[in-house]
Amino acid sequence: MFQSKNIFVRWMNKLSPFQIILLFYLLAIILSTLLLSLPFAYREGMNPAFIDILFVAVSAISVTGLTPISIAETFNVVGYILLALILQLGAVGIMALGTFIWLILGKKIGFRERRLIMADQNQTQLAGMVRLVKQIFLVLFVIEFISFVILGIYYLKYFPVQEAFLHGFFSTISAISNGGFDITGDSLIPYRHDYFFQFHTIILIILGAIGFPVLIEVKEYLFAKKQKRQFFRFSLFTKLTTITFFILIIVGTIFIYLFDVTHFFAGKSWHETFFYAFFQSVTTRSAGLSTMDVSQLTEANHLFMSFLMFIGASPSSAGGGIRTTTFALVIIFIATYARGENDIHLFGREIHRQDLVKAVIVTLLAVMIVYITLIVLVVIEPFHVTELFFEITSAFGTVGLSLGITGDLTTISKIILMILMFIGRVGIVTVLFMFHSNKQKRNYRFPKERIIIG
Amino acid sequence: MFQSKNIFVRWMNKLSPFQIILLFYLLAIILSTLLLSLPFAYREGMNPAFIDILFVAVSAISVTGLTPISIAETFNVVGYILLALILQLGAVGIMALGTFIWLILGKKIGFRERRLIMADQNQTQLAGMVRLVKQIFLVLFVIEFISFVILGIYYLKYFPVQEAFLHGFFSTISAISNGGFDITGDSLIPYRHDYFFQFHTIILIILGAIGFPVLIEVKEYLFAKKQKRQFFRFSLFTKLTTITFFILIIVGTIFIYLFDVTHFFAGKSWHETFFYAFFQSVTTRSAGLSTMDVSQLTEANHLFMSFLMFIGASPSSAGGGIRTTTFALVIIFIATYARGENDIHLFGREIHRQDLVKAVIVTLLAVMIVYITLIVLVVIEPFHVTELFFEITSAFGTVGLSLGITGDLTTISKIILMILMFIGRVGIVTVLFMFHSNKQKRNYRFPKERIIIG
Ligand SMILES: [K+]
Ligand SMILES: [K+]
Numbered sequence: 085m086f087q088s089k090n091i092f093v094r095w096m097n098k099l100s101p102f103q104i105i106l107l108f109y110l111l112a113i114i115l116s117t118l119l120l121s122l123p124f125a126y127r128e129g130m131n132p133a134f135i136d137i138l139f140v141a142v143s144a145i146s147v148t149g150l151t152p153i154s155i156a157e158t159f160n161v162v163g164y165i166l167l168a169l170i171l172q173l174g175a176v177g178i179m180a181l182g183t184f185i186w187l188i189l190g191k192k193i194g195f196r197e198r199r200l201i202m203a204d205q206n207q208t209q210l211a212g213m214v215r216l217v218k219q220i221f222l223v224l225f226v227i228e229f230i231s232f233v234i235l236g237i238y239y240l241k242y243f244p245v246q247e248a249f250l251h252g253f254f255s256t257i258s259a260i261s262n263g264g265f266d267i268t269g270d271s272l273i274p275y276r277h278d279y280f281f282q283f284h285t286i287i288l289i290i291l292g293a294i295g296f297p298v299l300i301e302v303k304e305y306l307f308a309k310k311q312k313r314q315f316f317r318f319s320l321f322t323k324l325t326t327i328t329f330f331i332l333i334i335v336g337t338i339f340i341y342l343f344d345v346t347h348f349f350a351g352k353s354w355h356e357t358f359f360y361a362f363f364q365s366v367t368t369r370s371a372g373l374s375t376m377d378v379s380q381l382t383e384a385n386h387l388f389m390s391f392l393m394f395i396g397a398s399p400s401s402a403g404g405g406i407r408t409t410t411f412a413l414v415i416i417f418i419a420t421y422a423r424g425e426n427d428i429h430l431f432g433r434e435i436h437r438q439d440l441v442k443a444v445i446v447t448l449l450a451v452m453i454v455y456i457t458l459i460v461l462v463v464i465e466p467f468h469v470t471e472l473f474f475e476i477t478s479a480f481g482t483v484g485l486s487l488g489i490t491g492d493l494t495t496i497s498k499i500i501l502m503i504l505m506f507i508g509r510v511g512i513v514t515v516l517f518m519f520h521s522n523k524q525k526r527n528y529r530f531p532k533e534r535i536i537i538g
Numbered sequence: 539m540f541q542s543k544n545i546f547v548r549w550m551n552k553l554s555p556f557q558i559i560l561l562f563y564l565l566a567i568i569l570s571t572l573l574l575s576l577p578f579a580y581r582e583g584m585n586p587a588f589i590d591i592l593f594v595a596v597s598a599i600s601v602t603g604l605t606p607i608s609i610a611e612t613f614n615v616v617g618y619i620l621l622a623l624i625l626q627l628g629a630v631g632i633m634a635l636g637t638f639i640w641l642i643l644g645k646k647i648g649f650r651e652r653r654l655i656m657a658d659q660n661q662t663q664l665a666g667m668v669r670l671v672k673q674i675f676l677v678l679f680v681i682e683f684i685s686f687v688i689l690g691i692y693y694l695k696y697f698p699v700q701e702a703f704l705h706g707f708f709s710t711i712s713a714i715s716n717g718g719f720d721i722t723g724d725s726l727i728p729y730r731h732d733y734f735f736q737f738h739t740i741i742l743i744i745l746g747a748i749g750f751p752v753l754i755e756v757k758e759y760l761f762a763k764k765q766k767r768q769f770f771r772f773s774l775f776t777k778l779t780t781i782t783f784f785i786l787i788i789v790g791t792i793f794i795y796l797f798d799v800t801h802f803f804a805g806k807s808w809h810e811t812f813f814y815a816f817f818q819s820v821t822t823r824s825a826g827l828s829t830m831d832v833s834q835l836t837e838a839n840h841l842f843m844s845f846l847m848f849i850g851a852s853p854s855s856a857g858g859g860i861r862t863t864t865f866a867l868v869i870i871f872i873a874t875y876a877r878g879e880n881d882i883h884l885f886g887r888e889i890h891r892q893d894l895v896k897a898v899i900v901t902l903l904a905v906m907i908v909y910i911t912l913i914v915l916v917v918i919e920p921f922h923v924t925e926l927f928f929e930i931t932s933a934f935g936t937v938g939l940s941l942g943i944t945g946d947l948t949t950i951s952k953i954i955l956m957i958l959m960f961i962g963r964v965g966i967v968t969v970l971f972m973f974h975s976n977k978q979k980r981n982y983r984f985p986k987e988r989i990i991i992g
């Protein structure tokens with residue numbers, strides 16, 4: 085017994101932080117699948133296939149929201165609550181949750197544990213990791229509780245008391261976790277004319293997708309004493325990700341409108357048009373909830389929204405994709421090169437070369453993965469290539485929007501989409517470094533030689 | 539008069555090499571359009587629209603081969619010969635041609651002229667530029683003359699003497715320039731069972747697309763004395779581009795076969811299958827000639843061939859796309875990063891950082907350009923998104939394959955494709971540096987700050 089535990093510990097110690105994170109995510113998927121397989125989580129007579137339960141579990145842990153089965157019709161209240169808990173787990177990151185449990189148990193957080201959290205939350209400094217995790221939970225729970233109360237009361241307009249608070253609970257977690265699942269059976273389409281509810285949901289989505297470090301910095305700024313506040317400096321990361329995030333939402337709203345100005349938006353009032361375009365733009369950041377059947381939009385709009393979903397949300401958030409900072413750095417990189425300059429800088433700070441390299445690698449690999457997946461799905465599936473592309477970018481961006489083909493996909497395609505959701509959630513670099521060995525670096529260098537490019 | 543010439547010279551001196559190259563290409567397009575507008579170049583009763591003549595001119599100068607009109611049915615023998623000359627002009631590059639004329643006129647080639655050729659042929663060293671241009675022409679003319687004689691005699695099998703040598707002339711130039719135009723009216727489909735002719739054409743295509751520097755190095759190797767030959771070292775560029783080129787052809791052949799094993803290739807003999815797959819793989823490097831109607835292949839094959847066309851041919855060749863070396867460096871870059879190493883090296887040589895940066899910029903920009911163009915064409919055109927994507931990558935790779943929609947496109951789409959062919963031919967970086975000013979570099983550096991990536 086002791087011997088075998090020893091072996092287990094030694095085996096764990098051999099793993100890199102990236103391998104441990106992947107291992108924990110896999111365990112979380114297994115646990116979620118088991119939870120969602122409990123017979124009392126289903127409505128009477130419902131007996132979904134194992135692959136579909138597994139798909140929902142992966143979709144929930146990766147807070148994507150794609151599902152081949154109707155959540156509303158398949159699960160009962162117990163199922164809804166289990167699903168909400170899994171979304172919550174997925175959103176805060178398993179490592180963060182693990183730390184939280186360690187903290188509660190009074191266990192000292194060692195250097196090794198800190199490194200794990202650092203990799204999971206994409207942080208580059210060890211200091212303040214534990215504080216970060218504590219703050220993530222504090223901020224999250226406070227926001228969730230306030231939203232739960234507001235929505236629960238507001239939903240009395242639509243439902244009896246118990247149901248109102250159940251919907252308030254699920255809506256809150258689905259939105260702030262960017263999980264994107266619904267228990268209405270029709271996403272947020274029933275609330276397409278309820279602008280208060282939509283606005284509330286947009287706030288929750290943004291809070292979940294803009295990145296926990298941003299929330300914590302904003303909190304620190306707001307709670308700082310007056311004289312301290314004027315010296316407060318937001319980090320480069322917070323500035324870059326926030327600006328990119330909101331530019332994407334604004335540009336998204338404008339183009340979603342323009343691509344359908346003579347189609348879906350024809351004859352709609354200005355406020356309907358605005359809220360449709362705005363909500364659907366916000367949801368492509370990562371949420372996946374929608375106030376309309378997005379398959380009604382034009383094909384150009386589907387391709388544009390696929391691009392938005394491919395970028396995804398901020399790093400260290402509940403969202404996926406290549407992430408806002410990656411996209412921003414790539415654009416800045418190209419612009420700097422076009423101007424013939426070398427050093428890449430913004431807001432009076434120079435960007436580290438290894439960050440730039442990472443951004444470029446992530447983008448190039450993501451393009452390849454998406455394209456290869458597309459070709460494979462085109463071989464397997466009878467659906468239109470744009471429907472498949474939309475589904476793929478939705479899975480990779482852990483967004484969860486769909487043109488309605490998820491349920492009709494073959495098992496192989498479902499497995500491929502699960503892998504994409506997983507990669508989208510944990511990040512390409514984490515997956516890449518899964519195979520990483522700490523082998524000896526070369527001490528000598530090769531002579532350089534020029535090469536002709538493009 | 540003298541005054542105005544002075545102004546012209548001063549204006550020219552203000553232009554960067556990149557701007558001058560673009561200017562020369564634009565002049566070549568105007569000249570080609572004028573030539574192809576000559577009424578005696580057409581068959582009786584033929585009177586194509588201006589936009590279509592312009593399109594053919596751009597397609598010929600960029601050696602793409604896309605055409606909205608049938609070359610065989612529109613032009614007469616004079617038109618064929620003019621078109622062949624324009625292809626030749628496009629293939630060797632206008633700057634190289636300019637140098638050749640200067641050489642013939644006995645004009646000394648100055649530093650400024652050498653820089654122009656260097657940029658046009660993507661060379662990174664000034665030394666040996668003039669020698670390079672001389673050698674390009676020598677190699678090209680010798681190969682073309684041999685092919686002309688062989689094909690002229692061989693074509694006696696199909697045509698009377700005069701026609702045989704006309705076809706021999708046009709086929710030779712269309713293949714070696716990778717121009718891809720045909721005067722059969724049906725590409726090389728009439729020769730789909732003539733393996734000798736196909737093999738001959740493949741050799742010509744490869745000679746045109748593998749890059750002039752490679753040809754010259756191989757020539758130097760072959761003509762070197764025996765004791766010198768064992769010390770002969772092929773350049774890193776030659777090794778990289780040649781290996782990538784042939785890997786792409788082999789992988790292309792295999793996958794083009796696999797994607798259609800149960801469709802187009804079902805029931806075909808092994809030699810038919812092999813030559814169809816092999817020829818179509820070679821043609822995606824840049825040639826655009828085809829021995830079959832490629833629209834008969836499956837959609838997955840179209841997406842795969844689009845990927846091959848996007849990569850295109852070697853730099854300093856008659857082909858376009860992001861180029862083989864760009865693709866190779868990107869793959870090597872990702873592999874090196876995944877292994878956790880820093881220095882990128884191959885064949886015992888370290889890659890220069892600025893070459894890597896250029897490869898990455900070219901690839902990222904190309905992906906963006908292709909994707910944005912795709913969305914625009916989806917808005918404008920009624921065709922299937924895969925047909926449009928195929929057309930776009932074909933134009934960008936200056937390949938010239940089409941699923942048959944070129945002639946039915948709107949004028950705006952034709953203009954967009956012309957711009958893509960132009961960018962594909964001169965290269966993204968040249969276009970990027972068009973707006974380049976030599977403004978003062980900063981002397982100070984900004985403090986560095988880390989950013990969280992994906
Ligand atoms: K989601
Ligand atoms: K071509």
